[in-house]
Amino acid sequence: MVGAGVLGLPFAMSQLGWVPGIAAIAVSWVVTYYSLWQMIELHEHVPGKRFDRYPELGQHAFGEKLGYWIVMPQQMLVQVGSCIVYMVTGGKSLKKCAVLLSAQIGSIPQTYFIMFFAAIQLILSQTPNFNSLKVVSLIAAIMSFCYSIVASVASVARGINHHQHVRHGIRSHSTAGIVFDMFNALGTVAFAFAGHSVVLEIQATIPSTPDEPSKKPMWRGARFAYIIVAICYFSVSITGFWAFGDLVEDDVLVSLEKPRWIIALANFMVFLHVLGSYQVFAMSVFDTLESYLILNRGLNPGLPLRVAARSLFVALTAFIGISLPFFGGLLGFFGGLAFSSTSYFIPCFMWLALKKPERWSFHWTASWVSKISIVVGVLITILAPIGGLRTIIMSAKTYKFFS
Template identity: 50%
Template sequence: IAWTASAAQGKAAEAEVDYSLRATTTPGKVFGFLGALGEVAFTYTGHNVVLEIQATIPSTSGKLSKKPMWKGVIVAYVVIAACYLPVALVGYWAFGNGVDENILITLNRPRWLIAAANMMVVVHVVGSYQVYAMPVFDMIETVLVRKYWFTPGFRLRLIARTVYVALTMFVAITFPFFSELLSFFGGFAYAPTSYFLPCIMWLIIYKPRRFSLSWLTNWICIVIGVLLMVLSPIGGLRQMILKIKTYKFYQDYSGLSHN
């Protein structure tokens, strides 16, 4: 819906689109680029649920779970690319630097179509939130049971999970720096565990021959991952600081400085 509607609207207003960068200063352009890298890194993560999902797949010596899991991962990333890349490319072509962080905000018509798209987003988030939060739920409940002697059961799950969801919702509403937080956590938290720590562990365990294809590939991923971890949070944090200067709690923060 997002990219087809963008294409339809962009064709009508193509002459009025500005494709220049939002930032007007050199630091703004550099840090904006670094922040964008963090957002891309965040988009292609999923390490925290991979093992949880694979644990539900039957595995025997004759039929290892890693084979269907590998196929599933490939399909998942293909679907992600098919969903995100057209929106990014067509959205920028249609609206240029005037596109919002949430392209559905930029697409203000037809209203019924945008409403339908937002409903689909709600359904998607409700489902994906459960999957991504499941390891956190498990950790919280384990700590409460083992350390604080709570009785395991439905009541504990209901209270603990409800409190966690309410807390994350409160933080999201209070600090709605979605793009900047993606940049920061994409580099600081997800780049290590998704991009270079698995490569380091693979090199330690399998010890491939030096300068072989697998050795070089893993080291390239390690170098890129370390650079992402160091540089992306800087860009995201800088953009967040700029917006905090003029941000007022529980008010619209769109259109704040990108310099």
């Protein structure tokens, strides 16, 4: 649940300001916590049947064809977008680590670090299924918590020493810049809440019986995860913005320099984290891609197909990441384009369609929360990609492609 998007939250705060920034993160936490509960409950909505994939639940809620085409493209955008951002994050964090440890190694262009990250993913992508990712996922989870704490503590230390020189206003000075930055920030916050797109696939790995349905242990795990999310997200966003103000980088660890070995270690933790997270988000894409090639193209299942299809996907995300290595813009663009729908309002639509709450019942009361969540999510979906795209365009003006 704690993704690399946490490193972009101080940047989002610098685009929104103190009160709107904290409010955006808090509202997103509440809305996505509620929609996560909805998805976990709906996993076994029909007795004796489990909806192990997000599109399967969409088909049950909205119909065979309509449900599939509502959910599948959105989920794939989340998965592919996450993998592109993690490709950039992995290369960028590894380069920052190298810069802090060795000036000579740090002079190597970022493109080569992204290529190195992609080479490792080519190997890891041959992992058969989600169950095979337990160790990788555990390491990634530990790393995300650790580098979040390091970022917070280092930001506090930096802020104490240099606080008097920091400006805590918003980044832009023109009206247009302020508006577009606000849109981008909403997408950045939405990107940080990305776990919904794989939650059903993860729940499918948990055994389920009539006495102990999978939703019980899954919800226990989700509650614990969201406590960690709150600790990491609020601590990193508040301390990072407090320490650097409106000059904070789109990745707060890039702004931090001292103590060098600790910041280098934190960046290496990010590298390890996104190594695992890339695979968690890519697994659904692999499943969809291979199913299409086998069922629709008549290809034979097996190792050759797996190697070819998965390697092609890794190479594609690497190419896009090398071409557009703009962490802040990518967060805002993909966060608004797809993450807000899969995490904020599609679960709410499915809940209303399947539960059909009666007036004055508990679910009827909860339906108003769903409707509010839908409004919030739709606004982010419309506005955030505009800000994210502008940020990418502005960054591309000074970037030499494939440098």
